[in-house]
Each structure stands twice: as C-alpha cells, then as structure tokens.
Amino acid sequence: MAQAEMTETGNGGPENRRTGSGVRGLLDRWRGDPGIWRRGIALALFAVLVALLMIFHAQIPNRIGNLGSLTETFLPWLGVFVPVILVAALLRRSATALIAVLLPLIVWLNLFGGLLTGKSDSSGGNLTVATHNVNADNPDPAGTAEQVVASGADVLALQELPGGQVSTYEQALAGTYKYHSVQGTVGLWSKYPMTDIAPVDIRMGWTRAMRSTVTTPEGEVAVYVAHMPSVRVKLNAGFTANQRDNSADALGEAIAREPVRKVVLLGDLNGTMNDRSLNAVTSQMRSTQGAAGDGFGFSWPAAFPMARIDQIMVRGVEPASSWTLPRTDSDHLPIAARIRM
Numbered sequence: 598m599a600q601a602e603m604t605e606t607g608n609g610g611p612e613n614r615r616t617g618s619g620v621r622g623l624l625d626r627w628r629g630d631p632g633i634w635r636r637g638i639a640l641a642l643f644a645v646l647v648a649l650l651m652i653f654h655a656q657i658p659n660r661i662g663n664l665g666s667l668t669e670t671f672l673p674w675l676g677v678f679v680p681v682i683l684v685a686a687l688l689r690r691s692a693t694a695l696i697a698v699l700l701p702l703i704v705w706l707n708l709f710g711g712l713l714t715g716k717s718d719s720s721g722g723n724l725t726v727a728t729h730n731v732n733a734d735n736p737d738p739a740g741t742a743e744q745v746v747a748s749g750a751d752v753l754a755l756q757e758l759p760g761g762q763v764s765t766y767e768q769a770l771a772g773t774y775k776y777h778s779v780q781g782t783v784g785l786w787s788k789y790p791m792t793d794i795a796p797v798d799i800r801m802g803w804t805r806a807m808r809s810t811v812t813t814p815e816g817e818v819a820v821y822v823a824h825m826p827s828v829r830v831k832l833n834a835g836f837t838a839n840q841r842d843n844s845a846d847a848l849g850e851a852i853a854r855e856p857v858r859k860v861v862l863l864g865d866l867n868g869t870m871n872d873r874s875l876n877a878v879t880s881q882m883r884s885t886q887g888a889a890g891d892g893f894g895f896s897w898p899a900a901f902p903m904a905r906i907d908q909i910m911v912r913g914v915e916p917a918s919s920w921t922l923p924r925t926d927s928d929h930l931p932i933a934a935r936i937r938m
Contacts, residue, residue, distance in 0.1 A: 637691025722917030722935030728863035729931035742769035754863035815938035849877025
C-alpha cells in the first residue's frame with residue numbers, strides 16, 4: 598500500500614503525468630491545427646498598427662485637432678495594448694497574432710524601457726528643487742505648503758497662485774525660505790539669495806512665468822518658473838493647444854537668450870517631453886525624470902496620474918535624482934529633483 602501511495606503522489610505520479618500530457622497535448626493540438634496561421638489576422642494587423650503609431654508618432658499631423666500632440670502626450674499608454682493583444686491571441690490560438698505582438702513590445706521597450714530601470718542617485722547632488730501646481734481652488738493652501746516643504750527643497754516653485762491666497766502661502770513658507778517673489782500667478786521661494794527677478798512674457802496677456810538668479814553655495818543658477826496655458830480635448834475641435842504652443846515658443850526664446858550658463862526650469866508645462874509642440878523648450882533642456890528618475894513620474898491627474906505634464910528641466914547642471922511627492926489637495930502631484938551644481 599505504501600508503495601502504491603508513493604507511485605501516485607511522487608514526481609512521476611498520475612497527477613504530474615496528466616499535467617505534462619495536458620501541456621504536450623495543447624502544443625500538439627496547436628501544431629496540428631490547420632487554422633493556427635489563418636486565425637487572428639485582424640489582431641496581427643492591429644498589433645502592427647500600434648507599433649507603427651509608436652514608431653512614426655512624429656509624423657502624425659497636427660493640422661487636424663493637434664492629433665499628433667495628443668498621441669504624444671499619452672504615448673507610453675499605447676503599451677497597454679500589448680498584453681491585451683497577447684491574451685486575445687492566446688484565446689484565439691493564433692500564431693500569427695502571437696508573433697505580431699512582438700513588434701509593438703520591442704518598439705515600446707526601445708522607447709520607454711529605460712524608464713523602467715532606476716537611475717536615481719540618492720546620495721548625489723547638492724541642490725534640491727521642487728515644483729507644484731497648487732490649484733487655484735485648493736481648500737487647504739497652508740497644509741499644501743507644509744507638505745511641499747517636507748520635500749526638503751532648497752528652491753521651490755508654485756504655480757496657479759490665486760491672488761487671495763498668496764499671503765497664506767507666504768506665511769506658511771516664511772519659516773523655511775528667506776527669499777521669495779511672486780509674479781502674477783507663479784512664485785519662487787529660495788533658501789539662497791535671489792536677484793534679477795523679473796516676469797517672463799509668454800504671450801498670454803498676464804504673468805504666468807518668471808525668472809530669477811539664485812546664488813547657491815556652488816554658484817549662480819538661473820531659475821525659471823512657468824505655467825503654460827491649459828489644453829483641452831473637445832469633440833468638435835480635437836486637442837486645443839495653440840495658445841500653449843505659442844507660450845512654449847516664447848519661453849524657449851527667453852531661455853535661449855539666458856546669459857547664465859546653469860539653468861533650471863520648474864513648472865506646469867501642460868505637456869510631456871514627447872510632445873513636439875514643446876520643442877522650443879525641450880530641445881535645449883534635459884528632463885530630470887528621464888535622466889535620473891525611477892519610472893515615468895506621472896504627475897496629473899493626482900487621483901490617477903496618466904501624464905508627466907509637470908516638469909523639472911535643466912541645462913548646464915547634472916540631474917542626480919527625481920521623484921514625485923505625496924498627494925496634496927491639488928489636482929497635480931508635486932515633483933522634486935536633486936541636481937549636481
């Protein structure tokens with residue numbers, strides 16, 4: 598009896614033989630299925646289409662509803678189709694679709710695979726900066742300010758400051774930052790001296806951008822704060838981003854004229870690094886998230902972040918690490934970075 602039990606429950610028992618034969622049987626059925634290459638043609642074509650959208654996203658025209666920029670804003674999310682196609686191919690028992698799904702997978706990994714590996718150096722850098730769109734309708738501005746201060750930022754930028762709440766933010770931040778300036782609806786707070794403070798004209802008719810020279814122990818750095826115009830997705834107009842694009846061009850021109858070699862840009866650009874319409878800025882600056890972040894660092898909307906539209910970008914300095922901060926009462930997440938001066 599004992600020998601019989603060992604035969605049935607051991608490694609070579611009937612249960613394992615059934616499992617093995619089940620897998621082998623499945624493979625045999627697939628090999629003997631004459632429709633395995635004919636089924637799933639539509640799935641395979643869809644996989645190729647997804648890959649082509651990622652490869653040629655820069656060629657998608659913006660003439661119709663800024664479709665190109667809209668695609669580029671959410672470009673990483675095209676990768677969601679890969680597991681969907683894979684599962685569907687398995688259910689359809691389609692070898693054609695299984696092979697085709699490799700194409701969008703390889704393209705996605707080529708574009709975004711580097712973001713999946715951590716590049717931050719927590720021990721590096723000697724200047725911490727942070728930025729946050731605090732939301733004009735924020736019900737707890739003082740609490741939001743205290744939460745952002747907890748990041749340990751030496752230089753802090755805030756956007757969407759309503760005039761009636763500026764004093765609240767100033768009082769909440771006064772104990773940490775000796776120097777600050779508010780220009781229009783954006784503000785900059787610093788532990789180090791600020792000079793040459795001025796608004797930056799981004800062609801909006803009112804002030805939503807500024808710059809200042811911050812003198813750190815390691816030298817001067819020009820710090821820009823910007824809040825680009827909002828964009829909308831409308832059924833009758835598509836991705837309405839023309840005003841933002843014009844403002845991005847103006848900001849890019851101002852940064853190009855900047856005489857200080859080391860530059861940091863903090864703000865809500867209402868666009869991602871992939872969006873061609875921000876080329877005037879992104880072509881001359883480096884994203885701290887792409888260079889020293891862990892993951893995609895999506896910052897909006899705070900409830901379920903889907904895009905990195907809040908940016909910390911640098912020129913003439915080296916990013917060491919970049920991260921998102923805990924959620925506040927804003928609809929954006931605050932972000933921070935540590936840079937080497």
